[in-house]
Amino acid sequence: MIHSGRWTRASLMALFACALMLSPLISRAAENPLLSSLYDFRISNFEALNAYYQFSVNGSTETLNDIVASINASNAEMNSISEKASGLLNDDQVARLNQDFDKFKDLMRQNINDVRQNGYPDLRLVSDMANQAVTLSRTSAEMYDIVRTSESVTTDKRVEAARAAAVLMAQMMSKYSARSTSSVSQTFQGADTEEPLDEQAKQFDALMSEVTAGHPSGELHQTLSSVASKWGFIRSSYVNYNENNVSFVIDRYSKGILEELNQAIELMIGNDRAAATANASAG
Structure with missing residues (x-):
């Protein structure tokens, strides 16, 4: 019985050691969380823009809620990106992405208010928001590619x-x-x-x-x-x-x-x- 007990303890230790050896392999194959957040961030921003174009015509509360939901999702992912960036994106890169996103959000807010107050959009402000959406999209795509091509990231x-x-x-x-x-x-x-x-x-x-x-x-x-x-x-x-x-x-x-x-x-x-x-x- 003593021999059996020793064998069991040894087996458990061996299994534990094996698990430690396997975990890096599984981790490397698993999804990189920063890539996932950057991807979701990019999608949510386009969804917000899409919903705005519809809101500029129908002015409905339901469509406005779609914009808010997409912007909130982008906010959550931006926070996540900041938390997960260490070792893959530097502080300046994260700050640039955050700055571009803040400008996009501010212009979105102004454009929503125009439609709500006037019943139609201000085309100059819509153009400004559209141009900022271009900048944000390019910046987020650049950050995604930096992470994707990192030596420590497997895709x-x-x-x-x-x-x-x-x-x-x-x-x-x-x-x-x-x-x-x-x-x-x-x-x-x-x-x-x-x-x-x-x-x-x-x-x-x-x-x-x-x-x-x-x-x-x-x-x-x-x-x-x-x-x-x-x-x-x-x-x-x-x-x-x-x-x-x-x-x-x-x-x-x-x-x-x-x-x-x-x-x-x-x-x-x-x-x-x-x-x-x-x-x-x-x-």
Whole structure:
């Protein structure tokens, strides 16, 4: 019995040591939290811009709440970025991102107040906000790339393609809303590039080809199939963006694509963790 007890203690110690050896491998395969926050930050900012363009037309409380929710989400992610930046982003980089975000929020607040007080937007202020959205988008993309390419950060090609596709869809969605809004259609079109929507649609096609590489199965396959179905329904509207289309349908399906891309990203990250654990255990 004494021998058995000693064996049990030794086994537990061995298992504990094994767990310590495995944990770095699992950690490296797991999602980098700073990348995740930067990604969510980028999406939320475009969602706020998209909601504003709609609010400038309908002035509804529901749409205003959508803006507030997106800005609050961006605030939370900005705080998270500041907390997680150590070793990957320096203080000046975080400060620049925070400054650009504060300017965007201030202009958003002014533009919301204009619509609420006057019933229509001030096109000069809308243009100022649009230009600041460009600056914020470029800065956040730059910070994302700095973290992504860091030697201490491991990324997954399909996850990165899915995130790039989601950011692109958020850009396209906000641009389409701007084009569909007669009061602001002559100003900024809601994206951080000058590329027309039809070219962006082709880029989205290419990114989704990367995401679906390797013949995914199970729940991931179902989720990506649903994305493909929704995209197939609205793709022609993005390609032929000068034609008259039902904008609220495009908006609803675009948001559905964003939601399901996020689900796919979570599934892929979960699959990577499981694979890393299995491989480490086998080794």
